[in-house]
Amino acid sequence: MSLKNTILIVDDDHEINELLTMSLKREGFQTISAYTGVEALRAAQEHSPDLVLLDVLLPGMDGFQICSEIRKTSNVPILFVSCKDEATDKVIGLGLGGDDFISKPFSPIELIARVKAHIRRNNMPQKQEEQVDETLVFDQLLIDPATHRVLVGDKPIALSAKEFKLLFHLAKNPNRVYKNEQLFSLLWDDVHMGDTHTVMVHIYNLRKKLEQNPAKPHYIRTIRGVGYKFNDKPVEFAE
Incomplete structure (x- = not known):
């Protein structure tokens, strides 16, 4: 691992901060x-770090804030590290633009694996075929890969990088069924790296943003x- 990869560790617990520092430095970060x-x-x-390890519970400004x-100016991978393992916190964190959520106590080996995978994924050059993908249009939904623009009707929808990637992949292959493990591998580059519940959280966030009734989703x-x-049939509005 190249020393050019810099990790910002944000945790008010000095012992955990030091443990993360030692573990990452042993790996060359x-x-x-x-x-x-x-x-x-x-x-x-x-x-301008290459990745941020971010605790949720901090004095004053919390990890979500x-x-x-950070998301206002940077797309750096952000991995939440928290003692709170509630689904609500994962939904909030990933919805705000976080890339992953690791619960304390954690295995240093697993954390290092996730850090490496996120950095590897973030450093991958964009594939040529992804650069020429055309805009997808499905009745009320427009997905433009060139600008990462999503419209529902005339309303622009703000998506995180991973939400957009997940939506575009599903929409580009309509009616094909994907397992959680396949989607996890697509987004995080390693199906064995973490909890596939994270895919469910991203699907939940996408439905809230795209669907007229998230409880009865039309698109996903x-x-x-x-x-x-992904369902490519026209939207059926209730009378």
Whole structure:
């Protein structure tokens, strides 16, 4: 692992911060430690890290607020590290633009694997075929890969990078059923790297943003016991 890869560690627990620092340095990473939101935002601006490990529970500005601020200017991978393992926190964190959610206590080996996979994924050059993908239009929904623009009717929809990637992949292959593991591998580059529940969270967020009735989704359908598929049929509005 090249020393050019710098990890910003944001955790007010000095022991955990030091543990993460030692583990990452053994793998050849450079690290920067921050213990408050103000320190984290300053370090993110000054050092432009390759990845951010971000605790949720911090004094003053919490991890969700920090993530929102970083996302205004940067697409750096953000991995939440939290003692809270509630589905609601995952929904919030990933909905704000976080890329992954790791619960404490965590395995240093698993965390390092996730860090490497996110950095590898983020450093991949864009494939030529992805550069020439055409705009997809399905009745009320427009998906433009060139600008990462999504419209429902005339309303622009703000999606995170991974939400867009997931939606575009499903929509480009309408009516094909994908297992959770396949979608997880698509987004995170390693199917064995983490919890496929994260795919469910991204699907949940997409439905909230795209669907007229998220409880009865039209575009992204659940195939029980298997996974998900994109429905390319016209929207059927209730009379």
